Amino acid sequence: MACVDSEVDLMTIPLIALNMTVRKKLALYLNPRNAVAADWTAVAEAMGFNYLEIKNHETSQSPTKTVLENWHTRCSDATVGKLLSILSEVERSDIVKDLRPFIDEDVRKYCENLRKKADPPLQVPEVDSCFPRTPERVGITLEDDPDGAPELFDAFICYCQSDFEFVHEMIRELEQTEYKLKLCVFDRDVLPGSCVWTITSELIEKRCKRMVVVISDEYLESDACDFQTKFALSLCPGAQNKRLIPVKYKSMAKPFPSILRFLTICDYTRPPTQAWFWVRLAKALSLP
Incomplete structure (x- = not known):
């Protein structure tokens, strides 16, 4: 197993460089509550999570996995180097020692991929719009296993960046x-x-079994959201199996998108029905 280049500063390598295998191994060490050695709660506290956030993470099937995901989402300094520093800080050098070869290998592959993308090919033998001939659709999400089944989801969330706070909720x-x-x-x-x-x-x-579309004025200006919505509609004419679910979470100055007007929406802006909002949406997404 090749080691990472000694010149690579791990403090600059984002946490996303660590693949599913390393994350699962890390969870095996940290998930069990331990009275002797520091567990995931100590790591979460060192990452800056407060007491209520840590208690909420206890409901997760893999608290370590959830903590890593949330840390990466909200912290710009969520790097491989910072993670190793935190593990040492909570006196779990045993984990660092055992996993370091796997971590170094992931970092090496990450840096190698960056270099490949930075160097364009000298010659493109053929240009067309056919189905990709590279394994581009393999290993596209954090928990994809290249040697196993692809990661599946209950719903794809279509949103624009200005609505990300609601996506967190x-x-x-x-x-x-x-x-x-x-x-x-x-x-x-x-x-x-x-x-x-x-x-x-x-x-x-x-x-993804379904797609949730977060509707807002900013959504109407997003080319990415427009593509995602039209693509999903092309797969489910007549909204078969409730595949596409529009969600309106704040008032809008612009008209509601006409291509979604025939679908029943989940409206968070109506105070009398807010108590049922998450229940309705969860039930719709839980259907087979």
Whole structure:
């Protein structure tokens, strides 16, 4: 197993460089509550999570996995180097020692992929719009196993960046509660480096049972959201099996998109029905 280049600063390598295998091994060490050695709660505290956040993470099937995902989402300094520093800080050098070869290998592959993408090919033998001839649709999400089945989701979340705070609330209400749904959130779950349109269509068509569209004025200006919505509609004319679910979470100055007017929406802006909002949405996403 090759080691990472000694000149690589691990403090600059994002946490996303660590693949599913390393994350699962890390969870095997940290998930069990331990009275002697530091467990995931100590790591979460060192990452800056407060008491209520840590208690909420206890409901997750793999608290370590959830903590790593949330840390990466909200902290710009969520790097491989910082993770190793935290493990040493909570006196879990045993984990660092055991996993370091696997971590170094992931970092080496990550840096190698960056170099390949930085160096364009000298010659393109053929240019067309056919189905990709490279394994671009393999290993596209954090938990994809290249040697196993692809990662599947209950719903793809279509949103624009200005609505990301509401997407965070959706994650808390649907993934980290009794519903235990699995959402595909592009900024959190998709690995960087692949063609956005190719990966998005793959996820919507083959990996996700349904798609939730977060509607706002900003959504109407987003080319990515427009593509995702129209692609999903092309797969389910007449909204068969409730495949596409529009969600309106704030008031809008612009008219509601006409292509979605024939669908029943989940409206968070109506105070009398807010108490049923998450229940309705969760039930719709839980249908077979």
